[in-house]
Amino acid sequence: MTILITDRLTLTPVQASDLHDLCALWGDPVFAASIFPAPLSSEDVWFRLLRDIGHWEVKGCGNWSIRETATGDYVGSVGVLDYHRILDPAFDAPELGWGVAPRFQGKGIAFEAVSAALAWCDDTLNAARTVCMISPSNAPSHALAARAGYTPYVETTYKDYPVVLLERVSR
Numbered sequence: 001m002t003i004l005i006t007d008r009l010t011l012t013p014v015q016a017s018d019l020h021d022l023c024a025l026w027g028d029p030v031f032a033a034s035i036f037p038a039p040l041s042s043e044d045v046w047f048r049l050l051r052d053i054g055h056w057e058v059k060g061c062g063n064w065s066i067r068e069t070a071t072g073d074y075v076g077s078v079g080v081l082d083y084h085r086i087l088d089p090a091f092d093a094p095e096l097g098w099g100v101a102p103r104f105q106g107k108g109i110a111f112e113a114v115s116a117a118l119a120w121c122d123d124t125l126n127a128a129r130t131v132c133m134i135s136p137s138n139a140p141s142h143a144l145a146a147r148a149g150y151t152p153y154v155e156t157t158y159k160d161y162p163v164v165l166l167e168r169v170s171r
Contacts, residue, residue, distance in 0.1 A: 004117070006115075006116050008068060008069060008070070009066055009067065009069060009075065009109065010067050010068075010069045011065070011078065011113060011117070012065050012067070013056050013063070013065075014049060014053060014062065014063045014064065014077065015053065018049065018074070021065070021074035023042050024074075025076060025077075026039060026045045026048070027041075027042070030102050031099065031102055034140075034141065035138075037161075052079070055079075055081065055082070061080040061081070061082075061094070062080070062081065063078070063081070064078055068109075075113070076098065076104065076110070077099055078096070078097070078110075078113040078116075079098070080117055080130070081094065081095040081097055082095065083095065085133075087133075089154060091131050093127055094130050095130065095133070096114065096121070096168075098110055098114055098141075106140075111144055111148065115148065118130065118149075121170075122170045126170075128169065129168060131166065131168075132145055132165075133163045133164070133166075134163065134164050134166065135162070135163060135164075136155070136164055142164070145166050148168065149171070151167060152164050153165055153166065153167050
């Protein structure tokens with residue numbers, strides 16, 4: 001499994017030892033509000049962790065845990081995903097997903113992590129494009145997606161919630 005290193009960050013494939021940090025992140029109502037209607041329980045986080053570990057095993061890609069290299073502090077996650085989402089229209093390319101703890105937002109850290117994941121995706125997967133899904137009200141994620149080269153291509157729903165699907169052509 002691949003470890004990515006940037007100027008400030010170390011991205012490692014999600015592992016069981018990340019559970020405490022993941023529970024803190026997904027249990028944070030401020031963080032969760034931009035993605036889910038409510039924070040996740042520790043049980044739900046555990047199932048997400050198992051899914052993410054299995055994703056690496058089966059697909060050779062998945063979520064990375066983002067940590068500040070200097071401090072080891074957990075920042076959030078970024079991943080190249082294939083969740084077989086039930087969407088209309090269906091995803092037909094690797095999905096990029098990210099989430100950064102509120103205290104790290106607005107510092108360029110998410111862009112640094114997303115850029116590293118996209119470079120890996122472009123170089124390793126040779127995908128012609130990647131896609132992502134963002135809530136219409138999540139302005140910070142829309143701004144980050146635009147900065148990373150994503151453009152909207154359709155508005156739809158996912159699990160009864162409105163979402164915007166975006167795409168980025170590989171460089």
